[in-house]
Amino acid sequence: MADQTIVDKITQALADxxxxxxxxxxxxxxxxxDLGLDSMAVIELLYKIEETFDLQIPDQDLSAMTTVRSVSAxxxxxxxxxxxxxxxxxxPAPAKSASTAKQKAAPAxxxxxxxxxxxxAKSKKAPAKLKPKRKA
Amino acid sequence: xxxRVVITGLGIVSPIGIGxxxxxxxxxxxxxxxxAITSFDPFPMDGYRSKVAGQxxxxxxxxxxxxxxxxxxxxxxxxxxxxxxEAIADSSLRIDKExxxxxxxxxxxxxxGMVMGEREITQLYETHKPHRVHPNFxxxxxxxxxxxxxxxxxxxxxxxxxxxxxxxxxxxxxxQALQCIRAGQADVVITVGADASITPLVFAGFxxxxxxxxxxxxxxxxxxxxxxxxxDGFVMGxxxxxLIVESLAHAKxxxxxxxxxxxxxxxxxxxxxxxxxxxxxxxxxxxMKLALKAADISPSEVDYINAHATSTNIGDxxxxxxxxxxxxxxxxxxxxxxxxxxxxxxxxxxxxxxxxATTLAIQSGHIHPTANYDDPxxxxxxxxxxxxxxxxxxRAALLNAFGFGSNNAAxxxxxxxx
Numbered sequence: 001m002a003d004q005t006i007v008d009k010i011t012q013a014l015a016d017x018x019x020x021x022x023x024x025x026x027x028x029x030x031x032x033x034d035l036g037l038d039s040m041a042v043i044e045l046l047y048k049i050e051e052t053f054d055l056q057i058p059d060q061d062l063s064a065m066t067t068v069r070s071v072s073a074x075x076x077x078x079x080x081x082x083x084x085x086x087x088x089x090x091x092p093a094p095a096k097s098a099s100t101a102k103q104k105a106a107p108a109x110x111x112x113x114x115x116x117x118x119x120x121a122k123s124k125k126a127p128a129k130l131k132p133k134r135k136a
Numbered sequence: 137x138x139x140r141v142v143i144t145g146l147g148i149v150s151p152i153g154i155g156x157x158x159x160x161x162x163x164x165x166x167x168x169x170x171x172a173i174t175s176f177d178p179f180p181m182d183g184y185r186s187k188v189a190g191q192x193x194x195x196x197x198x199x200x201x202x203x204x205x206x207x208x209x210x211x212x213x214x215x216x217x218x219x220x221x222e223a224i225a226d227s228s229l230r231i232d233k234e235x236x237x238x239x240x241x242x243x244x245x246x247x248x249g250m251v252m253g254e255r256e257i258t259q260l261y262e263t264h265k266p267h268r269v270h271p272n273f274x275x276x277x278x279x280x281x282x283x284x285x286x287x288x289x290x291x292x293x294x295x296x297x298x299x300x301x302x303x304x305x306x307x308x309x310x311x312q313a314l315q316c317i318r319a320g321q322a323d324v325v326i327t328v329g330a331d332a333s334i335t336p337l338v339f340a341g342f343x344x345x346x347x348x349x350x351x352x353x354x355x356x357x358x359x360x361x362x363x364x365x366x367x368d369g370f371v372m373g374x375x376x377x378x379l380i381v382e383s384l385a386h387a388k389x390x391x392x393x394x395x396x397x398x399x400x401x402x403x404x405x406x407x408x409x410x411x412x413x414x415x416x417x418x419x420x421x422x423x424m425k426l427a428l429k430a431a432d433i434s435p436s437e438v439d440y441i442n443a444h445a446t447s448t449n450i451g452d453x454x455x456x457x458x459x460x461x462x463x464x465x466x467x468x469x470x471x472x473x474x475x476x477x478x479x480x481x482x483x484x485x486x487x488x489x490x491x492x493a494t495t496l497a498i499q500s501g502h503i504h505p506t507a508n509y510d511d512p513x514x515x516x517x518x519x520x521x522x523x524x525x526x527x528x529x530x531r532a533a534l535l536n537a538f539g540f541g542s543n544n545a546a547x548x549x550x551x552x553x554x
Binding site: 040043044047050051056 | 267268270271272
């Protein structure tokens with residue numbers, strides 16, 4: 001079970017971003033399929049989460065974060081690795097050690113790579129998908 | 137004969153009113169939109185020489201844009217969205233019923249997304265945390281963010297361009313819209329000018345150039361005073377203007393109301409100095425002359441000039457000289473007004489806002505006053521400048537816009553005759 005305060009904070013961040021009632025966002029919601037976040041919007045959400053929890057999320061961890069629950073589990077694991085439940089987060093331990101090691105050694109590289117890879121890859125298709133929702 | 141092009145819709149966000157009717161009412165009353173900048177939170181204003189600007193205080197993205205789109209873009213693009221929405225509605229243009237690739241968007245913007253730009257740059261240099269630079273930083277500060285968002289909001293899939301020539305940006309946008317339609321690339325162009333960069337760094341930059349008025353910090357509404365002897369620099373403004381530019385054939389086909397005809401345009405460079413115009417006014421006169429020639433209008437038909445007139449010492453005098461050189465004896469018979477006396481210098485939006493004032497003057501026969509023209513400077517003496525509103529049947533009008541980078545534009549608008 002993910003820590004409820006973490007889930008709440010993430011849900012609230014999503015609610016603020018999507019301008020909808022936090023009560024309508026469930027842990028099982030898929031960020032793209034249920035909540036309509038395109039690839040750029042996911043990046044913005046993670047940016048907000050990094051700020052909220054004082055984290056840096058390396059690129060290689062992004063792919064596992066597809067639902068509200070998996071994001072919460074990932075954050076919880078990052079904040080307190082000892083308490084982690086391995087059910088949701090697919091590669092918690094290696095991701096963390098790898099990322100922290102990398103950040104120490106060469107801080108500029110993973111940070112710079114981040115905005116480049118993720119949004120550019122999908123940005124062609126994804127915004128079109130989200131557009132009707134934004135307009136409404 | 138060149139394809140005839142008309143203006144069928146208007147929209148505006150200005151320091152004297154959001155929406156065309158509010159703007160025009162205030163403009164005809166000579167109302168000033170200049171106010172004191174109280175602070176650049178968290179900056180105090182003490183270190184700034186100038187402390188006044190044409191600020192828009194009552195703009196609400198939720199109210200004026202009415203969607204989440206407003207959150208995703210910088211202030212200047214929010215203004216562009218609001219103004220273009222009004223213009224599209226005003227023209228009764230239904231883009232969903234048009235061939236979308238025949239509707240273009242051309243935006244003039246001088247500075248772009250400087251609100252986020254300055255914030256993110258400051259944060260990066262203070263914190264040294266590159267990963268805290270906002271993911272939307274790049275798409276927000278690129279100068280075409282406004283033309284992109286206007287297209288996304290409206291569904292216009294035709295040519296989508298941004299013109300950045302400093303203070304003449306949106307006069308060129310209008311001219312390029314005219315060319316775009318005449319070249320057969322589009323039937324309609326949503327033409328916008330927008331800027332919102334009354335920000336700590338940009339404002340400091342203009343202060344450092346000694347380009348801004350500083351003598352009237354305690355009387356903000358008196359600071360922008362084109363052609364007046366006491367003028368001491370321009371007053372920065374912010375805002376957006378949008379005009380629906382359309383081929384006459386297309387406007388007729390959909391029975392659109394027609395405000396005025398967009399008849400000609402000239403673009404020149406003085407190839408002289410980054411920020412100073414040639415003092416003899418020859419280049420400015422040539423630009424006006426070429427625009428009239430392109431429009432096939434003789435100088436004797438010009439009844440109104442919406443002057444660039446920023447309230448700088450040299451600029452206003454050079455423009456006066458150019459008008460005298462070109463129009464000779466007729467110079468004193470032409471009504472002239474300076475929209476910047478009311479709203480300040482809105483940079484990239486200035487051409488579009490001036491064009492809206494010109495269009496409304498042609499349509500209504502009323503010309504807005506030039507505020508603070510209290511003591512005519514002998515170097516700027518033209519009988520057609522007035523502190524009061526003027527009534528005049530306008531056959532043809534010139535819109536002037538000159539930009540840093542030695543850049544000049546002149547646009548000719550005429551009364552529409554079927």
